[in-house]
Amino acid sequence: MANEREGQEEAGERRGGTPDIRAQRRESRTAQTYAHFLKDLEQKANIGRELAEKAAQSVLCMLEQRLMDTEAKHLEAQLPLKVRELLQRCPRHQGTAPRKYKLEQFLAMVAEDLDTTPNEAERLSRAVFSTVREHISEGEAEDVMGQLPNDLRALWAREA
Numbered sequence: 001m002a003n004e005r006e007g008q009e010e011a012g013e014r015r016g017g018t019p020d021i022r023a024q025r026r027e028s029r030t031a032q033t034y035a036h037f038l039k040d041l042e043q044k045a046n047i048g049r050e051l052a053e054k055a056a057q058s059v060l061c062m063l064e065q066r067l068m069d070t071e072a073k074h075l076e077a078q079l080p081l082k083v084r085e086l087l088q089r090c091p092r093h094q095g096t097a098p099r100k101y102k103l104e105q106f107l108a109m110v111a112e113d114l115d116t117t118p119n120e121a122e123r124l125s126r127a128v129f130s131t132v133r134e135h136i137s138e139g140e141a142e143d144v145m146g147q148l149p150n151d152l153r154a155l156w157a158r159e160a
Helices: 002-014 019-045 049-066 069-078 081-087 103-114 118-134 138-146 150-156
Strands: none
Touching (some): 019 049, 049 081, 049 118, 103 150, 118 150, 138 150
16 A cells, blocks of 8 residues: 555656645746846846846836736736736736826836936836847737837837
8 A cells, every 4th residue: 555655656756746846846937937037137237136126117017007908918928927927017007097108208107116317217128128028929029019109119129
């Protein structure tokens, strides 16, 4: 009987382990993909981890406010889990409908969130957008661009 149980446990481990081990692996993978995203952003913007997290949260929150719900959900589905959490409506905008705003308004709100200048907000926004585009499909990047006005498209678009 004990040998039978051991055989079943060994078979379970070969199929991916116990539920606890699978949960640990999933959490580890979630942390790794989030760390990879932030590391990419840190390198692009030449900033530290704390500012990278704040910039990602602010810029993604503002982007989410500009997208229709279905497009925001499609974008979220392609991002790492912990980045998706940043993309969800931030408390500042919770419960509001998508808003139409131009580049200047977008940058002013990001600058306010990060307590910086609009020029620095633009630089950080470009870095966040570039990092996001690297973590989603080209088709999804085009779908997002299709919902943005021309001035925000320029911020979203890949630099030549």
